[in-house]
Amino acid sequence: MLWREEQMKVSEFEQKVWELDGIRIILRADSNDEVGEYERVRAVAQSSSIAEFIENRVKKHIGDVDVVVVDGRGTIPRRNSLVSTIRETYNRE
Known part of the structure; x- marks a missing residue:
């Protein structure tokens, strides 16, 4: 029997990344x-x-699902942008 990774819905995955990493992604x-x-x-x-x-x-x-990062202005930053720079664009109160 092959090991299979636990699964979660795309919306849950996006939310978990946001909560843990402070980065907004869209799958x-x-x-x-x-x-x-x-x-x-x-x-x-x-x-x-x-x-x-x-x-x-x-x-x-x-896997093969396309993913993009969205910054606090709603734009897709360049892939060489630093995580710290992207996090700073979100208005967290």
Whole structure:
């Protein structure tokens, strides 16, 4: 029997990334589709690039699903932007 990763809905995955990492992502899939569970316990490092964040933390759970990061202005930042820079764009009160 092959090991199978736990699954969660796309909308839950996006929310968990937001709550843990402080980065808003959008998966290009139906919000009720399922992807692998985001089982991280620590936030991504401030010094990581968006490309590193996506490749090292997100992609292994979502497979071929397209993903974009959206900053606090509603724009898609360049992949070489730092996580710290993107986090600063969100208005957190």
